[in-house]
Amino acid sequence: MLPTAQILIWQQLFTLLSNLPSDSTPELKASLSQAIELFETEIIPQDLDSLPDPIAGKMRSYLTESHRLLRLISMDALFIATTRNPTTIDLRRQAYQHKLNLLLQYCQAVIDNS
Numbered sequence: 001m002l003p004t005a006q007i008l009i010w011q012q013l014f015t016l017l018s019n020l021p022s023d024s025t026p027e028l029k030a031s032l033s034q035a036i037e038l039f040e041t042e043i044i045p046q047d048l049d050s051l052p053d054p055i056a057g058k059m060r061s062y063l064t065e066s067h068r069l070l071r072l073i074s075m076d077a078l079f080i081a082t083t084r085n086p087t088t089i090d091l092r093r094q095a096y097q098h099k100l101n102l103l104l105q106y107c108q109a110v111i112d113n114s
Contacts, residue, residue, distance in 0.1 A: 009042045014107040025081045069103040
């Protein structure tokens, strides 16, 4: 079981990600930067070695995949901001939304399994 402090941080990340704007690029960049900063400063440094092996292994997987998705979402946001073709924008927003939903599922899984 994760310590309560770690669960609260994952809940903060879930809230930040849930409130990401989908149509305002400057606000999206700012909110996404805030979520990435929280992840990199509060979640990545968490000590997983004190957890039982099965839980620590799951948490490492969630950390790796969440970090990967945050970086990909950041790239999608950049592409959305620079793309001019409406069809490409729609495709990028769909990709962004799919990755965001997956990341929210990972956050929820960490919170629920704690």
